Amino acid sequence: MLRPLALGLLLVAVATVVVVDCAVLTENGMPILWQQTGGQLTDLPIQNDVLVPNPWHYLHRMSLYRLIIAATDPYMTSMGTNATDSPIWGLTLQLGWELTSGRLADPTGVTTCGTETGDRMCISTESWWGCANYYFSVIPFLSAAQQGFFGDNIPVQMQVPEGVTDYCTTYADCATRFPDLMAKWDAFYQGLKVAAVSEASDVEKKDHILGLYWAAHQGSMASVVACSARKASYSAPEVSFADSWQSSADFIAASNFQSNLEKSVMFMSPLPSRILKEGDRAPHIADLSADENHSLYIFSWMRSMNTILGGTMTRLWRSAMCSIPAREKGRALLEQLLLNPGFSTATFLSIISTTASSC
Incomplete structure (x- = not known):
């Protein structure tokens, strides 16, 4: 919780x-601080019946992944028999590595966000890595909510620090700014539902689902261009x-x-x-x-x-x-x-x- x-x-x-x-990816076999993340929607903030996660807090952002995995696992049986066979586990490890390697901290040095001497759980809006990950965490979560994976009519509004305007915060907002990206994540979630009732073999279902997943993943990757200006705060290497x-x-x-936990x-x-x-x-x-x-x-x-x-x-x-x-x-x-x-x-x-x- x-x-x-x-x-x-x-x-x-x-x-x-x-x-x-080499990189620190897990603790006790799970992603970094996994046990401290929220396993239920109600573990995240709710205001006026609207779910308002703070994606600039590491535990909140990792909770988005935990909730997506839990909601989609019933549709992922073709992935294998282990509880960690979903391809989404790769995204959780990526976020954890970004935390432990210092890549979520403020690269400008103006604030102590994400630093050892500041709020370690803080994800800086100035971090290129934190910005890039936004399109691999917030976008998939908003799409999953829109496609009914958390129940019907679950309004979600992402928190954003005061004065920051270049991040979309709702499904409608993100779909307007990045229509192709949101369409690819929607297609992934819709494909999960279709696969669940398909008579295709598990091998075929698995390959099809992974194809949809990576199409969405690459859609997110293409959208990372929106973060380009933040690279100016990093070294050439x-x-x-x-x-x-x-x-x-x-x-x-x-x-x-198949970006499951083990692989x-x-x-x-x-x-x-x-x-x-x-x-x-x-x-x-x-x-x-x-x-x-x-x-x-x-x-x-x-x-x-x-x-x-x-x-x-x-x-x-x-x-x-x-x-x-x-x-x-x-x-x-x-x-x-x-x-x-x-x-x-x-x-x-x-x-x-x-x-x-x-x-």
Whole structure:
């Protein structure tokens, strides 16, 4: 309760991947401070019969995820038998990592929001990461409410700090400002209901749901452009990492990666445990682990190579992800690239070129 608050030949090598935790993603096997989040709508503030969460408080924002997962789990049986198989768990870990790595704090230094000496639970409206996450938390929550996943006629109005006007706060407001984005999240939730009564196999249902989920996810990613001005408060290496992080989502999304808790921990553990500063250059950042350095190097390589090739690498990858079996192999390939330092980037390019031409 709240207080007041992822070709065939590469599969042989998958077992060689060794993951060493770097970023702090969980505590007691769950997302950061999960037990302190709200499991019921009534755990969030209500004023005049309107639900008014404060998305600028970490526990409130994480509670949005907890409520979405609980409401959608009955429609996610094709994902698997574990309670943590929903793809939405990946978003909870992302938010927790942003907290522990200091990325939700005020980067301008004007306030102590989110800092160790200030309100640690505060999410700064000036944080690029906090702003980007808004489109992966608030938007999905408002859409879920509109689609009836929390019951009928549940009005929601997000709180916003005084003087801040560039964040939408209601379904109508967000749908007006970002119609394509909201339509994609609505389609995801509507697709869950359709899948629940479909006679398709679980494999087909799972792939379809993940396709809708990643379409919505990429809609949110595209909307993050609204946060661009906030990058000015960060170092060049951190901005480069943020840009590379955004670009990598194209590959993960096209493979219909099942971002459940277990898989997300594996892929996100090598994320940098602190904000990058001037002079940081992977894979030679002394105070970051070998895994963190490797992940930063690979993220940068993927974005740079795709830019050099004029977007060809992304187009080839999307073409290669042309079937359920192909997407399964794609996820294994990403696993090798991101988590196995011994896996050659040249091999990655060779495999996706060959696979794309065979689709």
